Amino acid sequence: MRKAVWYIDSVSLSNFAQAHQLDLLLRRYPAGRLCVTAQVVDELLNGIQAGYKALKSILPALERGDIGQIQLSVPEFRRYRDLLSTLGAGEASLIALAEKRRGPW
Numbered sequence: 001m002r003k004a005v006w007y008i009d010s011v012s013l014s015n016f017a018q019a020h021q022l023d024l025l026l027r028r029y030p031a032g033r034l035c036v037t038a039q040v041v042d043e044l045l046n047g048i049q050a051g052y053k054a055l056k057s058i059l060p061a062l063e064r065g066d067i068g069q070i071q072l073s074v075p076e077f078r079r080y081r082d083l084l085s086t087l088g089a090g091e092a093s094l095i096a097l098a099e100k101r102r103g104p105w
Helices: 010-018 022-028 038-049 053-064 074-083 089-101
Strands: 034-037 067-070
Touching (some): 010 022, 010 053, 022 053, 034 038, 034 089, 038 053, 038 089, 053 067, 074 089
Parallel strands (some): 034 067
């Protein structure tokens, strides 16, 4: 049986990082089961550049693969593009992913 994959946005990751509780999240979702898109990573990197130092604690989890990175397919990207008129890039990418793959997020 295929294990569930959970999609998480930059706001949720940021909240755990700011509260110094990222480990709690990583223990709940073992390696590779918690995933982000490139758009979410970009939002996190923008936050780090803006001075939110706690977000740096997320980078090692991304590098180790504890938080997986998923690329959007062409149909997902089309849906993502449509959603950008009303949502931020991270949220739009995850909604497109969840809709097309019927996964939780």
